[in-house]
Amino acid sequence: SPPPPYCRFARERLKPEDRAPSEEQCPPKLKSPDEREPGEREWCKLAYWELTTRVGRLFSVELPAVNVFTSLPHGDGLCLATLAQHTFSPPHESVRRTRAKIGLGVTLSQEGDGVWAYNRSDSPIFVNSPTLDDPESRTLLVYRVPPGHCLNIFNADRAACSQHWDFTGTGPVDPNSVRISFAKGWGPKYSRQEVTACPCWLEVLLAPCRVICLITHKIITITQKLSKRLNMKHTSYNIYILLKIILYWSKNKSSLKKSALDLRLCSHFKQ
Secondary structure (H helix, E strand, O other): OOOOOOOOOOOOOOOHHHOOHHHHHOOOOOOOHHHOOOOOOOOEEEEEEEOOEEEEEEEEEOOOEEEEEOOOOOOOEEEHHHHHOOOOOOOOHHHHHHHHHHOOOEEEEEEOOEEEEEEOOOOOEEEEOHHHOOOOOOOOOOEEEOOOOEEEEEEHHHHHHOOOOOOOOOOOOOOOEEEEEEOOOOOOOOOOOOHHHOOOEEEEEEOHHHHHHHHHHHHHHHHHHHHHHHOOHHHHHHHHHHHHHHHHHHHOOOOOOHHHHHHHHHHHHOO
16 A cells, blocks of 8 residues: 555654655645646545535545645645534534544545545544445445555546446445545444444545546556557557547546547547
């Protein structure tokens, strides 16, 4: 697993030699929409819940990493205390106690192999994700992440191997949604059977186009390895180019029209 791209203490700073290569491209501070570069895209939205109530508006994430914490001044990102100020009713006692345990909270980071969650708080977090579920089981899987540990909450390998999402559980399921509960677990082993019984929890809504990018990146890597190993030059090269074009289109869907995509595909396969 990659080293955590965060500091355990608010004022601690990583030295250059302590950083992973992927971290060098991550800006140290979240920028306002006007300051963002044209190439930066929204890859997820965050929804904060207290029991069955959504608190505040959706929080859009465009930078590779985002911090979610309970109160300022713990850094840049989503401050849960600020969201809670907009609620009119006083919080439930369990919500108030759980809020106090969140502290530095969690860091969500988009990496090449998927999306990682890094637990920066002094209490465990609990995660449920479609790519971490057992496709042959009806039992809900909730993973406990201790303080100072991390987990790949959306696995690109699992997503790439799935031709379609086959969920055996009951009720509607969003295949691009990950649920994270702070300090309190839920599921078959707990008195709280549903995530909506948890005092403070986070919903990570991955943008479908970013999921496509993650999956396509993984398929391109596999295709390149197969092409070298099996010497399938022509067929594998065509697959490789096709996936590269799809990846380009998914990243630039606002500026690349369908007719332009069709033209690029035709121009390649006529060669």
